[in-house]
Amino acid sequence: MAELRLRPVEDPRKFVSRMQSVMGMSKAGKLIDALNRRAKAHEKGDSSCDELIYELKNADLLTSTTMTGATEGETLKSIFTWVCDNREYFGENILEVGCENGIITCFLARQFPEAKITAVDRCAPAIEVAKLLAQRLNVTNAEFICCELSELPRRKYDTLLSSRVAHENHALISSPAVKGVEAQAELFKGCFSEYASLLAEFIGEEGSLLSVERTGRTSLFAGWLYALEEAGLVPCEGGYAEINSRELGSPANFQALVLRHGAVSADALSSLGIVFEDKIDLSLKAWKSWMRT
Numbered sequence: 001m002a003e004l005r006l007r008p009v010e011d012p013r014k015f016v017s018r019m020q021s022v023m024g025m026s027k028a029g030k031l032i033d034a035l036n037r038r039a040k041a042h043e044k045g046d047s048s049c050d051e052l053i054y055e056l057k058n059a060d061l062l063t064s065t066t067m068t069g070a071t072e073g074e075t076l077k078s079i080f081t082w083v084c085d086n087r088e089y090f091g092e093n094i095l096e097v098g099c100e101n102g103i104i105t106c107f108l109a110r111q112f113p114e115a116k117i118t119a120v121d122r123c124a125p126a127i128e129v130a131k132l133l134a135q136r137l138n139v140t141n142a143e144f145i146c147c148e149l150s151e152l153p154r155r156k157y158d159t160l161l162s163s164r165v166a167h168e169n170h171a172l173i174s175s176p177a178v179k180g181v182e183a184q185a186e187l188f189k190g191c192f193s194e195y196a197s198l199l200a201e202f203i204g205e206e207g208s209l210l211s212v213e214r215t216g217r218t219s220l221f222a223g224w225l226y227a228l229e230e231a232g233l234v235p236c237e238g239g240y241a242e243i244n245s246r247e248l249g250s251p252a253n254f255q256a257l258v259l260r261h262g263a264v265s266a267d268a269l270s271s272l273g274i275v276f277e278d279k280i281d282l283s284l285k286a287w288k289s290w291m292r293t
Contacts, residue, residue, distance in 0.1 A: 003137070004069065004103065005069065006068070006069035006072075006073035006076060006077065006103075007069050007070065007073055008069065008070065008071075008073035008074040008246070008247075009070040009071070009073075009248060009249075010246070010248070010249040011248075011249060012248050015070050015071065016032055018066060018070055019031060019032070019066065019067060019070070022062055022063055022066045023059075023063055027056075027063075030056060031053075031056045031057070031067075034053055034056055035053065038050065038052075042286065043286060044285045044286075050168075051123075054100070054123045054125065054126060055123070055125050057126075058101060058123065058126045058128070058129045059125065060129070061129050061132045061133060061136070064101040064129045065101065065103070065133070068100075068101060071248055072247060074246055074247070074252075075243070075245040075252055076103060077245075078244070078254075079212060079243060079254075080107055082212075082256055083107070083210075084111065085241075086210065086258055087112075089159060089208040089210060089236075089258055090108070090111075090115065090158070090159045090208075091157075091158020091159050091208075092115050092116065093116050093118075093158045093159070094115050094116070094117045094118070094158065094159045094160075095117075095119075095120070095157040095159070095160045095161070095202055096108065096117060096118070096119040096120070096161045096163070097120055097149050097160065097162045097163075097165055097199070098120075098121055098164065098168070099119035099120060099126075099127075099130055099144065100121050100123065100126045100130070101126050101130050101133060102119060102126075102129065102130025102131070102134060102142070103133065104163060105117060105119040105130060105134070105139075105142050105144070106133055106137050106139050106142065108142075108161070109134070109137075109139040109140075109141050109142045110137070110139070113141060114141075115141060116141055117142040118142075118145065118152075118157075119143065119144050119145070120144075120145045120146075120147055120149060120152055121144075121146065122146065122147065123146070127144050127145070130144045131144050149169075149198055149199075149202075150198060152202075154201060156202065156204035156207065157203060157204060157207055158204055158206075158207045158208070159207060159208050159209075159210065160199060160202055160203050160207065160209050161210045161211075162199060162209065162211050162212075163211075163212040164212055164213060164214060164254070166192060166195060166211075166213050167213070167214075169192075169194075169195040169198075170188075170191040170195065170290065171191045171193075172191070172290060172291060172292040173187050173188075173190075173191060173282065173287075173290050173291050173292060174291075174292045175187060176282045176287070176291050177282070177283070178282065179278075179282075180219075180278065181218070181219045181222060181278050182219075182222075183219075184219035184220075184222075184280055185219045185222035185223045185276075187219075187223065187282075188220050188222070188223020188227075189223040189227045190227075191227075191290070192223055192227035192228075193227045193230060195227070196224075196227035196228045196230065196231040196233070197230075197231045199228075199231070199233070200231040200233055200261070203233070203260075203261065205261060206261075207260070207261070208236075208258060208259065208260050209228070209233055209257075209259045209260070210256070210257070210258055211224075211228070211257040211259065212243065212254050212255070212256045212257075213254065213255055214252065214253070214254050214255075215255050216253065216255075216277065217255070217274055217275065217276050217277050218276060218277055218278075218279050219276065219278070219280050220280060221255050221276070222276050224255075225257075228259055232261050232262070233259040233261060233262075234262040235257055235258065235259050236258045236259065237271075239259060240256070240257055240258075240272045240273075240274065241256045242254070242255060243255075243256050
């Protein structure tokens with residue numbers, strides 16, 4: 001994937017300059033304005049600006065890969081390393097959920113040339129960019145489909161990769177005043193249960209789920225684990241890792257899991273050795289989009 005030149009940017013000002021050089025002043029200005037509006041909206045718990053960002057970012061192949069490289073280049077390289085460290089869990093039929101512009105998909109296609117990869121995303125412009133990227137890289141063993149996962153015909157895959165999409169597939173919380181890791185984890189389990197069960201439907205009996213989410217070691221991550229466990233997916237031995245990188249100069253930390261169908265045991269989660277941190281205050285405006293009104 002060296003030909004993509006995924007060059008991370010530490011200084012946000014250099015990010016602006018890079019996007020201006022690729023998009024032109026006017027289009028880059030619209031993108032930066034949209035990013036700033038999204039940041040302010042997220043502080044108030046409003047995620048309605050996200051769709052516009054994806055459309056602007058994926059206006060064309062160069063814009064999409066440049067922005068991804070600048071903002072997520074280091075994270076992607078770390079995910080690539082984690083994938084290679086767990087290559088024994090990748091089979092002949094791979095499903096990637098939330099493929100966006102196809103960079104991870106094309107990496108998988110290169111790493112596993114004998115595999116057939118199905119990649120899905122709900123953003124139509126991103127899927128078109130992904131197809132262009134696959135053509136540019138001469139990737140022939142990947143199929144890109146624009147749809148929700150729930151709309152994909154049911155079949156079993158040897159491997160399912162769900163990367164940084166759980167936050168886009170959650171139900172709403174009805175008890176915002178709850179405090180404490182365990183109590184909040186039960187709430188978040190309810191948020192993620194439907195999505196975790198949906199993922200499990202696509203994983204073969206001997207198949208694997210590889211999950212990468214930006215949750216921190218918090219009740220949010222505990223809830224995600226509990227929802228996966230409820231769906232019959234348990235972590236493999238040594239199947240937990242933390243991916244630590246930087247995005248635009250700020251720390252970006254992700255929780256990575258390898259799971260398989262299995263019997264739930266009382267110590268399945270405690271065996272991971274995770275010390276959960278009580279950091280989430282559900283009364284803050286940033287959690288508004290998670291709340292049932």
